[in-house]
Amino acid sequence: MSETDSNDQRTPTYEVEIPSREELLELVQKQLKPVSFDEFVNHFKLDDERQHIGIKRRLRAMERDGQLVYTKANSYGLPERMQLIKGRIIGHREGFGFCQPEEGGGDIFIPHHQMYSVLHGDVVLVKVAGHDRKGKREGRVVRVIEPRDNDIVGRYFVDHDMGIVVPDDSRINQDILIPPQANAGARHGQLVVVKITRRPNKRTSPIGEITEILGDHMAPGMEIEVAIREHDIPNEWPEGLSQELSKIADEVPKQAYEGRVDLRELPLITIDGEDSRDFDDAVLAMPEDGGWRLWVAIADVSYYVKPNTVLDQEAWTRGNSVYFPNNVIPMLPEKLSNGLCSLNPNVDRLCMVAEIEVGPRGKLKSSRFYPAVMNSHARLTYTKVKQILDGDVELREQYKHVLSNIESLHSLYKALASVRKKRSAIEFDTQEVRFIFNAERKIERIEPVKRHVAHKIIEECMIAANVAAAKLVESEDDINALFRVHEPPADERLTNFRSFLGELGLELGGGEEPTPTDFGKLLSEVEGRPDRELIETMLLRSMQQAVYQPDNVGHFGLALKSYSHFTSPIRRYPDLILHRAIKAILKRRGEYKGALTGAWSYDDAGLDDLGVHCSHTERRADDATRQVDEWLKCEFMQDHIGSSFSGVIAAVTNFGLFVRLDEYQIDGLVHISNLGDDYYQFDNTKNMLVGENSHRVFRLGDKVDVRVKQVNLDDRKIDLELLNAESPTGKSRMPKGNKGNPKGLKKGGKNNRGKRSNKRKSGNNKPTGEKQNRGQASSKGRTKS
Structure with a gap:
């Protein structure tokens, strides 16, 4: 008498009959208040002790999956009636985090103290506790309903006979304690894989055991080993595959x-x-x-x-x-x-x-x-x-x-x-x-x-x-496949992009629903302008991410009404799905008999799940390859500390400027504390930093000369210092309406880095700033659409 794990989608079985999840949910939905265990038993007339055990397990499983919430009054209620939101925790290197709601919508800010008992990747129930000055939601974590299931990669250090692992992923802010009997013989400074054996809470750090020793920190190829495990990329062939291949x-x-x-x-x-x-x-x-x-x-x-x-x-x-x-x-x-x-x-x-x-x-x-x-x-x-x-x-x-x-x-x-x-x-x-x-x-x-x-x-x-x-x-009514869908820019991004263009005296046509033609016209207008790259960068940021789904809404970026991926079934599963569907169409037409092995028709529900899964694995691969590129670029730049380069400002934030070096197309950070003796305001709408007294302006696209100050491989971060700066117009620019007290950071602002003290103990002093996003090196040499 046991219930299988709900994650494997199998139907649980019991020795005696008990109500289904649907029946239990229906009862709770009809009640005006949460339902106690005794009320479940009485309503469904469960007299057998085995039924009591079975329904307890089922309720516990529903609680674990976020369908029900167990209250302090020992009753079961609906999360939505308690204003609870199910979502995934996204950690931030500074110690706070966000909850990404499963139902969609904007992320919910999770403050530092709420992040102590959760880990990046956990699925949780969150209650909205208020709103910040900009109207964005802030929340508190009510319960972890699905702990992250992949292991953690990090460096092992020994500090006063206590082993700790500092996660390589900066979104995990808790250091993991490793008992002496659980270190698997790892040496100080080595990269290891850790399994969490006791979860963190508000008072104690997580405890884990080392399951694999990857090797020394700077060993060749280590960056790939780390990325594979950190992003949970399958890299070993399963049992039974060799028999099929034979x-x-x-x-x-x-x-x-x-x-x-x-x-x-x-x-x-x-x-x-x-x-x-x-x-x-x-x-x-x-x-x-x-x-x-x-x-x-x-x-x-x-x-x-x-x-x-x-x-x-x-x-x-x-x-x-x-x-x-x-x-x-x-x-x-x-x-x-x-x-x-x-x-x-x-x-x-x-x-x-x-x-x-x-x-x-x-x-x-x-x-x-x-x-x-x-x-x-x-x-x-x-x-x-x-x-x-x-x-x-x-x-x-x-x-x-x-x-x-x-x-x-x-x-x-x-x-x-x-x-x-x-x-x-x-x-x-x-x-x-x-x-x-x-x-x-x-x-x-x-x-x-x-x-x-x-x-x-x-x-x-x-x-x-x-x-x-x-x-x-698309011409077939009952044979489906996945389309490659790219939707138009979302309203908020479009509004921000229009505001940015307005500061440059430019306008995007098309009203509330601009077409690719409107964007194409804009790009034609800015051809030859010194800030063309800046405008293209901001346009790209306004776009949504392309995904796979069975419902065709067109590809906005390519300006196509219908688009799919047919051309790479060796390396993309959606293409394989499409090939099977095309064979199913040909088979139904009675064509090419005997040559349509592999024909398969997918149902709508299955394709929805396939689209979500394939979009996820694509993002997972992009994140992993980007991480490896960042590592390799930092490793390369270690030999260029002290060297000077020309570059262009590729991003502006409230903590400084990211500069892309012309020679290598590598990004580094000029922290705001290195910009000179002035106070700087960050204008999010105009993407610029403005000096309060000097009126000096730094914005996307400005050309600068920099020197490589420091490289930190642990954080995959390159620190630069500014030698000079020149705007595309050849002079400093001061926008209107920026006088008065600055709201931005000061020179030498506080380095608020959360709880990363153990890295500093190990001798890896970390520079102030944020992790930068860098371009991905070419692999296939083809544009991804």
Whole structure:
């Protein structure tokens, strides 16, 4: 007689019959006050002692899941009637935190003293206790209903015979006590993984045991090991997978050719980065009737990864491949990702094809999808394609067998790009970098990654295939897949962006619901302005994040009514879902019989959950790769302490300026206490710091010269000091209405860093300031849409 964990979605079983959760909730909802245990027993006439035990367990499980709240009067009530909000705790390095409500809406501020008994990642019930001066909600934690379940990574220190672990994640402010018998032999200063054995409360710190020793702090590759565990990224293949893989032949089986379109004679080619290992898309363009016929061939992953298998479950768990510099955590095992599902040259491969008819002016006229077998005629890189198009005689001779394809792809790109411009797709010319490592896996240098015409050719071909796939699924009533959705800017962000533009004498058209065309017009207006990068940065911040969901509301950034992800099932689970759905459509039509292995139709409820999950794993991967990039950049800059650089102000906060170094595209902080002998006000609307007496203004886009003052690898933070500053107009600017007493921080303001004293004990003196957000190094060399 036991109830299974509600998190695994299974139906609990009991030896005797007891009321369901729905029946218990219905009773509580009908009552005007919370319901006691005896009232449950009497109402449902539960006479058997085993029923009493069963209902207690069920009520306890409902309490744990936040469906009910156990009151001080020993009764069960509804959280919503008690004005309790369920959400996840988001910690902040300064000791306070926020509750991110599960139901949506703005975050709830959680003060320092309320954070003592919770950890970043906990799911809690919060009661709103008031509002701050800006009307934002403040709350108190009533109960932890789902403690964070992933382990914590940190550095182990010994202080007066007491072991402590200082979490690497600055959002966890409590240091973890480690009893001597639970240190697993870890040495002072090593990076370890900790499991919490006793949760913190208002009086005591958390206690834990070390479950894994990662190694020394500065060991090569340690940054990836930390990120994998800190972000809970699956990186070990499960039991039973090897047995499934052993049943998959090393070469494409002959029976798989049955019913497929044979494209092996077509000169399809792959175009990827120099260091790419998995080639999941091949392209071909041929002139036709004044326009073009485009083939986009994508590895047929769905043939090998079938629903409800260990392989499929693991692909779902991972959600996507995670690309670190010189390392990758793949979504699929190497036998598939670098073997059978990689469109290597001169070998037969199974694929799903989007064959698209494009008109002379770049309009997509028609498309069809089908399973095929192909044989790549060449593996090309972006650099080689650009050189070929620039007239490199030697390369043009080497690749003369696919030269007409490359030139047709180029002419097709020009037409597609003109359509993209006409529909006002929002496009930023962002600068990415890549790390060049030496034999010891230390960074030798950082190089800019320049996007050129070859990258854009592939990008436009992939967009065309994604649009065609979205329209196909949209045309079917009862076969669904996930769309790639990007909604328009939210009201508050849009208001802030308009206010910012107003200070520059600019205006965004479109009223309350601006279109991509309005944003495109604005970007055209600011072309050539010295503060163009500033305006683009603020525009980007006004945008929402793209997600996966079954309900199509269009892609605002690309200015498309229908958009999906079809082109990378090797490394993205949503693409695999789409391939299965397309096969289900073809199967229902009675086409390509015998070649539609893996066809699958998803129900609406299942797709909703899949969309949330895939959006989560994508954000998880982005956060992990960003963390590794931050670590590597800090490690690189340790050799440049004392060096001077030119840069541009990339962000302005109430505690200082983040400056992006021109040479390396690395961000560092100039703390407000290093800005000179003045008081500075922070203007959040105008994104500027203003000196009260000097009237000196610092704002986004200003050019500055800085010196690297200090680098702290623990906090992944680079401290800079200002040498001089020049605004884009060449003079200091003082906006109107900024006279009077400053509301901002003073020079030499207090370093309020919360409870991080143990790091200081270990000799890691931390500079004042906040953790900066830095750009992500390029992995695939393609724009994420």
